[in-house]
Amino acid sequence: MIRFENVTVTYREAARPVLSGVDLHVPEGELCLVVGRTGSGKSTLLRAVNGLVPHFTGGTLAGRVLVDGRDTRTHPPRELADVVGVVAQDPQAGFVTDSVEEELAYSMESLALPNAVMRKRVEETLDLLGLAELRNRPLAALSGGQQQRVAVGAALTAHPKVLVLDEPTSALDPGAAEDVLAALHRLVHDVGMTVLIAEHRLERVAQYADRVVWLPGDGGAPVAGAPGPVLARAPVAPPVVRLARLAGWEPVPVSIRDARRLAGPLRDRLDDRPDVPRSPGATVLTARDLRVRHSSVDALRGVSLTVGEGERVAVMGRNGAGKSSLLWAVQGTGKRSGGEVAVDGVDPASLKPGPRRAAVGLVPQQPADLLYLHTVRGECEQADRESGRPGGTCRELLDRLAPGVPDDRHPRDLSEGQRLALVLAVALTPRPRVVLLDEPTRGLDYPAKTRLAGALRDLADDGHAVVLATHDVEFVAEYATRVVVLADGEVVADGPTAEVVTASPVFSPQVAKVLAPRRWLTVADVADALEEGR
Template structure:
C-alpha cells in the first residue's frame, strides 16, 4: 500500500538530509509505528506519504514514494485525498470549520459524497470516538484532547485506505487515548485500513503495532522490524521494554500482558519499596475556592490547592476536567469567576507582566503562542533581556531540553518537540517562583523528558514550586512527588504519587502494572533495588 524506494529528503540550508535512503514497504492492513528522537524526521516521513513533502513544504525529495500505486511526485496532495487521511501534530492548524459536526463532514463534502452517506458516517464516527456529546460544540471551546479526537474523526469520515497520524494521542488522557487506539486497531483488523503513526508515548501504542520503523537520524537509514527487537535497540522505548531488558526477558515484551507472564520471579526477588516521607515545606502557592465558568460550562467548581516550595505537583484528569483552566486561573491572566490566588502572599493577577513572569511562569498547551520573533537566537536573547539574566541563560536551558537547535532557525520550522523546548526555556529564564506547565511533554522523546525532569527537579530543589497538568503517566511516575486528580472541575484525589497512581488502572504506569501488587513506579527504581539487593 505504501512504498518508499530509496527516498531521501533534504531541506534548503540544512546541514544534512532529514531522511536518507529510506526503503520501506507497508502492506495493506498493517499498523506501522514510526519512532525516533525529536527532530529525527518522523513528521517528514509521514508528510511524504500524502505529498505534502515536497509539494507544500519544499525541499528536495529523491527516490520515489508510491501510495496505492500513485507516485507522489506526480500526484499532489489534492489528488491523494481520497486515499490518504492525515492527522497532523497540531489539530487546530488543520481545522477549516467552526463546529465538531461540520468538521467531521468537511472532508466528505470535499469529495462530493451524497448527503445520506455523510450523515451516516458522521454518526458512526461520533460514536466510535466518544464525541456524540460534543457534536454541536464550537471547536474553539474544546480542550486540546477533545480537539485531537475531532481531528482523528475528520480524517476517518472520508474512509481513506491509508491513515497517517502524527502524535495523535499527545493531548489525550489515558482513557481517551486507549479508546482512539483501540478504534484504529479495529479499523486495521476489520476493514484492512493501513495505519502509519508516529508517537513519542510508546507505552500507549507499541502493543498495537505490527511493525516498528526506527529513524536513527544523523544520515543513517531507518531500521524496520518486529516491535520488540527494534525498540530494544532504539534509544526510545517504553518502560515495559526497558524493564524486560533489565530482567533479561526473552523475547522482550511490548505489552503489559506479556510482561506479567514473565514477571513472577522478579516480583518474588524484589522487596516492597521503601516508604517515601514528604517533608513539610513553606507554602508558596495557595488557591482557594477557585471557580471558572465559560457560558454554560463550569470548568472549575470550587477548587482549592496549596503547593509548598520544592513541591512537584502533577494535575491529572480526563480531557475537559479543568486542568488548563486551573493553571490559567492561578497564573493571573486567565478567567476567574470566583476564588483567590496568592503567590508569596501576592495575587499574580494584580502584577504587571514583568513581575508576574518572575512570580509565575506558564507554558501553555499551544507553546507557539509565546513565540513571535523570526529566529531561535532572537527568542533566547529577548528572554534574557526581559528577565535581566546574563546572555546565554535561555540558550543553556534550551540545550538541556533539545541540544543542537540552530540559532538562525525560524521557530515555525522546528519540530513540535523542539518548539516546546524553546518555549520551556523562555518561560524558565526568569526563574519564576511558581512554574506552571500545561502538557509539557508533548512532542518530547524519552531522553528529552528525562532531561526535562532533571531541570524541573533542580528548580524544585532551589525552592521553586512546580505544577504541571499532564496525561503522561510515565513522566508523572518519574518526576512528580504529589498528584492531584480533577474530575468535572473538582478535586477527587490528592496525595503522594505512589498512592494515587497505583490506586487507578487508568493513571498507573507500566512498571506498576507489571509488578503489581508491589507499588514500584519506574525502571530506575527497580534497577536501584536490584543493585542494592544481596
C-alpha cells in the same frame, strides 16, 4: 499500500538530509509505528506519504513514494485526498470549520459524497470516538484532547485507505487514548485500513503495532521489523521494554500481559518500594475556592490547592476536567468566576507582566503562541533581557532540554519537541517562584523528558513550586511528588504519587502494572533496588 524507494529528503539550507536512503514497504491492513528521537525525521516521513513533502514544505525529495500505486511526485496532496487521511501534531492548525459536526463532515464535502452517506458516517464517527455529546460544541471551546479526537474523526469520515497520524494521543487522557487506539486497531483488522503512526508515548501504542520503523536520525538507514526486537535495540523504548532489558527477558514483550507472564521471578526479588515522605517547605501558592465558567460549562467548581516550596505537583484527569482552566486561573491572566489566588501573598492577576513572569511562569498547550521572533537566538536573547538574567541563560537551558538546536533556525522550522523545549527555556529563564506547565511532554522523546524532569527537579530543589497538568503517567511516575486528580471541575484525589497512581489502572505506569502488587513506578527505581540487593 505504501512504498518508499530509496527516498532522501533535504530541506533548503539544511546541512544534511533529514531522511536518507529510506526503503520501506507497509502492506495493506497493517498498523506501522514510527519511532525515533525528537528531530529524527518522523514528521517528514509521514508528510511524504500524502505529498505534503515536498509539494507544500519545499525542499528536495529524491527517490519515489508510492501510495496505492500513485506516485507522490506526480500526484499532489489534493489528488491523494481520497486515499490518504492525515492527522497532524497540531489539530487546531488543520481545522477549517467552527463546530465539531461541521468539521467531521468537511472532508466528505470536499469529496462530494451524498448527504445520506455523510450523515451516516458522521454518526458512526461520533459514536466510535465518544464525541456525541460534543457534536454541537464550537471547536474553540474544546480542550486540547477533545480537539485531537475531533481531528482523528475528521480524517476517518472520509474512509481513507491509508491513515497517517502524527502524535495522535499526545493530548489525550489515558482512557481516551485507549479508545482511539482501539478504534484504529479495529479498522486495521476489520476493514483493512493501513495506519502509519508517529508517537513518542510508545507505552500507549506499541502493543497495537504490527511493525515498528526506527529512524536513528543523522542520515542513518531506518530499521524496520517486529516491535519487540526493534524496540529492544532503539534508544527510545517504552518502560516495559526497558524493564525487559534490565531483567533479561526473551523474547522482549511490548504488552503488559506478556510482561507479567515473565515477571514472577523479578517480583520475588523485590520488596515493596519504600515510601519516602517529602515534607514541602513554606507555602508558595494558595488557591481557594476557584471557579471558572465558560459559557454554560463550569470548568472549575470550587477548587482549592496549596503548594509549598520544593513540591512537584501533577494535575491529572480526563480531557475537559478543568486542568488548563486551573493553570490559567492561577497564572492571573485566565478567567476566574470566583475564588482567590496568592503567590507569596500576592495575586498574580494584580501584577504587571514583568513581575508576573517572575512570580508565575506558564507554558501553555500551544507553546508556539509564545514565540514571535525570527530565530532561536533572538528568542533566547529576548528572554534574557526581559528577565534581567545574564546573557546565555536561556540558551543554556535550551541546550539542556534539546541539545543542538541551531541558533539561526526559525522557531516555525523546528520539530514540535524542539519548539516546546525553546518555549520551556524561555519560560524558565526568569526562574519564576511558581512554574505552571500544561502538557509539557508533548512532542518530547524519553531522553528529552528525562532532561526536562531534571531541570524541573533542580528548580524545585531551589525552592520553587512546580505544577504541571499532564496525561503522561510515565512522566508523573518519574517526576511528581504529589498527584491531584480533577473530575468535572472538582478535586477527587490528592496525595503522594505512588498512592494515587497505583490506586487506579488508568493512571498507573507500566512498571507498576507489570510488578503489581509490588509498588514500583519506574525502571530506574527497580534498577537501583536490584543494584543495592547485590
